[in-house]
Structures are given as C-alpha cells and as structure tokens.
Amino acid sequence: MAQVKLLPASAYDVDALAATLRACNRAANRASEVAFAKDLKRRDVLQEKVYYALRADFDLGAQPAVRVVKKVCDAYATLRANLKAGNYGPEGSKRRLKVESKPIRFREDAAQPFDDRILTWNLDQRTVSIWTLAGRIKGIPFVCSPEAMKLLASCKGESDLVMRDGMFFLIATIDIPEPDPYEPAGWLGVDLGIVNIATTSDGEIMAGRRLNRYRKRHLELRRKLQAKRTKSAKRVLKRIRRREARHSANTNHIIAKKLVATAERTSRGIALEDLGGIRARVTARKDQRARLHSWAFAQLGAFVEYKARRAGVPVVRVDPRNTSRQCSRCWHTHRSNRIDQARFACRSCGVILHADHNGSRNIAHRGDAAWQRGAVKRPSTA
Structure with a gap:
C-alpha cells in the first residue's frame, strides 16, 4: 500500500470531498440494513436490491454505488471470518450475540474505495482527479514519500479515500507480483508476547519495554483528559490516539522487516503462533487488561506475512498450545517447567532457557x- 496526503486548493473542494464521504457511508448503512434484514451477503444479489435506491436517495453515480455495495459485502465477509476465528468470543457469548444481532454500521467519515473509473492519478504533476457529489474535481495536489511514489507507478488496484482530523488521504492498493516461496533450509520460530514483542529461535529478543512504557504514559494521559470532559481535551485525545497507533505500527514494521530479512538471509521460513481469538480465551487480571487489549500481535503477524510474501519467504502458523510449557530439547510438557515469565527449567532433562526462547524453538x-x-502450500518443483 502507498499513502498520499491530498492538498485541496479551496474550501469548496474540502466540502465536496467531505460530503462525498458522508453520502457514501450513509448509503453503505442503508445497504447494510438491507443485507442484514434479508440475509443478502452476495454482491450481485445485494446490488440488484439496492443499486437504484442508492443512486436516487444519495445522489451517487453508477460506479460509486457499485463500490458502496462491494464495501458492505466485504465488511460482512470480514465479520464472518472473525466470528469463525472466535475473535468475538465463543458461540452464545454476550459479545458475540451483540455483534450478530445488528447490522454493520459505518462511520460518516469511514474510508471509501475508489477505482480507476472514478479516480485518476497524474504522477508527473503529482495531482489526482476524483469523483465527488459536486462533480469530478481535477488537479488536486498530493504529497507523499519517494517510496510511495515508486509504488504508485505500478498502481492498478483501488484506492481508499480517508479523512483524519480534517485532512484527506488516499491509500492506494498496489498489485505487486509475488515470487514463489522457496524450499526452506530450516525454520525461524517467533514467539510473540507483551513483555517481549518477539523472540526468535536464534535467541534474539526484541523487548517491548519501551513500547509498554510509551503506552502506559498515554494511558495515564488519557485518564486525565477524559476526566476534564472539555472540547479541547477531546481534541487532544483524538490526536494522541492516532499518535500512539502510528508509533505502535512503526515498531511492528521494524520488527517484521528484521524477522523477514533474517529468514531470507539464512534461507529459512518463518513459523508464527496462530493467536486468533486469544483475547476471548485468556482471562487477565484487571490491572493487566489494558496491556492485553493493546497488544497488536495481529498487526505484527500481518506485517510479517505480507513482507515475507514479497520476499518469497514461506510462513506457517502453528498451534500455540503448551509452547511455553514444553521442553524444546526432550519434549517433556508440564506447567511447572515455566518457573516465571522469563525462566524455563525442564523438570525432566534439566535444561534451563529463557522462557520465550524455549517457546520460539518449539514453534520452529x-x-x-x-x-x-x-x-x-509448497513451492512448485516443476
């Protein structure tokens, strides 16, 4: 993906972009209600039911209406996948019933996808032409990094229009050909955690102490600002929320890049834990819940997987059960093997290791x- 920041030349252009987002998301909510009430999750069936109503009631063009329907169907597909993975708790749980009992809702400023029919890039002049409710606006300047410009040269997918704190961005999906994964000479096991973000089977520990301190400071700051209940406090809350998310994502990008580079250099694959639904399975003490729920393991796993695909590094997901209790040398498994958060001592063979290092070896x-x-999926031998 490549992200660019739009620089609308006038207040008229800003209002047109904002109004377009509002209209598209209101239309998406209408389509979502129909999809939920009549159980229409297939794109062609839902589009037949709502297409003309969306165009008439929300003043959408033909292609924007189609993109709205696709966004709704994609949202329900994601919801089904999350339910299947147990990310909303087991069947019959309060949280899961709440999610299943109502249609998906879209915020008025939620991202809206645009394709090549309603969005055109001019990379030489660094401008875009985009469809809006007020007509097509041409020549909107944008700024981005040199790396993003290189990616945009091969942009053939769709781009999402996003509004953040009154600013507009386009996030372009780039279709890059992926090499076939090679036959690995071994495996780099990666144990994911909160105290240590990632620990490899080579013994390298990527500590999360700095990130956890950063999050703790922001948690205390949020509590103070929420107690004030003023408009200025709410503005600051919104600003620091995005700052914290960017900081966490940057940390995960750095770690993922390092893991993939290590595996590629040594011709190994990467083995990760399948931690889907762990928040519903794990019971945390009250003072640990904030740390558990701010743990961005899914984001780190996604970053590792897409960077690995670009490099041709094979990635596998494994069952994480008992990886922290099983000895990586003799396979003896017992809960007493794990002395504390950092230490592992096998009661059978006597090996002593860092607990996360032992877990990562089991994962490998x-x-x-x-x-x-x-x-x-194995690489082709033909």
Whole structure:
C-alpha cells in the first residue's frame, strides 16, 4: 500500500470531498440494513436490491454505488471470518450475540474505495482527479514519500479515500507480483508476547519495554483528559490516539522487516503462533487488561506475512498450545517447567532457557512439522 496526503486548493473542494464521504457511508448503512434484514451477503444479489435506491436517495453515480455495495459485502465477509476465528468470543457469548444481532454500521467519515473509473492519478504533476457529489474535481495536489511514489507507478488496484482530523488521504492498493516461496533450509520460530514483542529461535529478543512504557504514559494521559470532559481535551485525545497507533505500527514494521530479512538471509521460513481469538480465551487480571487489549500481535503477524510474501519467504502458523510449557530439547510438557515469565527449567532433562526462547524453538519445530506434512502450500518443483 502507498499513502498520499491530498492538498485541496479551496474550501469548496474540502466540502465536496467531505460530503462525498458522508453520502457514501450513509448509503453503505442503508445497504447494510438491507443485507442484514434479508440475509443478502452476495454482491450481485445485494446490488440488484439496492443499486437504484442508492443512486436516487444519495445522489451517487453508477460506479460509486457499485463500490458502496462491494464495501458492505466485504465488511460482512470480514465479520464472518472473525466470528469463525472466535475473535468475538465463543458461540452464545454476550459479545458475540451483540455483534450478530445488528447490522454493520459505518462511520460518516469511514474510508471509501475508489477505482480507476472514478479516480485518476497524474504522477508527473503529482495531482489526482476524483469523483465527488459536486462533480469530478481535477488537479488536486498530493504529497507523499519517494517510496510511495515508486509504488504508485505500478498502481492498478483501488484506492481508499480517508479523512483524519480534517485532512484527506488516499491509500492506494498496489498489485505487486509475488515470487514463489522457496524450499526452506530450516525454520525461524517467533514467539510473540507483551513483555517481549518477539523472540526468535536464534535467541534474539526484541523487548517491548519501551513500547509498554510509551503506552502506559498515554494511558495515564488519557485518564486525565477524559476526566476534564472539555472540547479541547477531546481534541487532544483524538490526536494522541492516532499518535500512539502510528508509533505502535512503526515498531511492528521494524520488527517484521528484521524477522523477514533474517529468514531470507539464512534461507529459512518463518513459523508464527496462530493467536486468533486469544483475547476471548485468556482471562487477565484487571490491572493487566489494558496491556492485553493493546497488544497488536495481529498487526505484527500481518506485517510479517505480507513482507515475507514479497520476499518469497514461506510462513506457517502453528498451534500455540503448551509452547511455553514444553521442553524444546526432550519434549517433556508440564506447567511447572515455566518457573516465571522469563525462566524455563525442564523438570525432566534439566535444561534451563529463557522462557520465550524455549517457546520460539518449539514453534520452529512445529513449523517444520507442518511443512513436512503438507499443511502449507509448497513451492512448485516443476
């Protein structure tokens, strides 16, 4: 993906872009209500039901109406995947019932996808032409990094219009050909955690102390600002929320890049834990809940996977059960093996290791086993 910041030349252009987002998301809410009430999740069936109503009631063009319907269908597909993975709790739980009992709602400033029919890039002049409710606005300047400009040269997918704190951005999806994964010579196991963000089977520990301190400071600041209940406090809350998200994402990008580079340099694959639904399975003490729910393991895993695909590095997901209690040398498994958060001492063979290092070695073994039994797509030998 490549992100660019739009620089609308006038207040008229700003209002037109904002009005377009509002109209598209209101239309998406209408389509979502129909999809939920009549259980219409297939794109062609839902589009047949709502297409003309969206165009008439929200003044959308033909292609924007189509993109709205696709956005709704994609949202329900994501919801089904999350439910299947247990990310909203087990079947019958209060949280899951709440999610399943009402249609998906879109914020008025939620991102809206645009394709090549309603969005045109002019990279030489660094401008875009985009459809709005007020007509097509041409020549909107944009700024971005040199890396993003290189990616935009091959942009053939759709781009999302996003509004953040009154500013407009376009996030372009780039279609890049992916090399076939190579046959790995071994596996780099990665144990994900809160105290240590990632620990590899090579023994490298990427500590999360700095990030956790940063989050703790922001948590205390949020509590103070929320107690004030003033408009200025709310503005600051919004600003620091995005700052914290950017800082966390940047940290995950750095770690993911390092993991992929290590695996590629040594011709190994990467084995990760499948932690889907862990927040619903794990019971945390009250003083640990904030840390658990701010743990961005899914984001780090996604970053590792897409960077690995670009490099041709194979990635496998393994069952994380008992990786912290099983000895990576003799396979003896017992809860007393894990002395505390940092120490592992096998009661059978006597090996002593850092607990996360031991877990990552188990993950590497399980990754190799999954690869050998064909649980992962193998590279072609033809």
